[in-house]
Amino acid sequence: MERSDATDRTPVTTLDRIGPACRCRVVAVRASGALRRRLLAMGVVSGAEVEVVRAAPFGDPTEYLVKGYHLSLRRAEASLIEVVSEGR
Template sequence: MKKTLSDMQPGEKGTVLSVSGDNTVQRRIRDMGIVRGTEIEVVRRAPFGDPVEFRLKGYNLSLRREEAACVSVEV
């Protein structure tokens, strides 16, 4: 099933399919290690849902919901 990172719930895992958005957002997300084929897991959401904490490649990373919405994953 295809979703965006912002649609995933804590404990859910997926594999990155693509990154959308303007070039600045795409570059920022790629620079953090979120590229096609990366396995990623939602760790938790902050109160009110923003930001969201993810685990990938052995480290944790937080993204704003609007950034997470730019990343498509297969779950």
């Protein structure tokens, strides 16, 4: 049986590796405990579209657009979010 899932066509990476002005879609959140609950409550759920808005001068934190609002995440937090790139 063949899957038509986006992850079959596009390699999965983590949110911290997505460059500025790029869009991606969340595949999984690997965080646990309070951090996982906080990310899910802020809309970082499987299938959510995320756009990289800008990064601080040294790349930490980075600002993302998620479900119409701006969210800043540290690189360590973003590395726990698996995504597939949608390009731009």
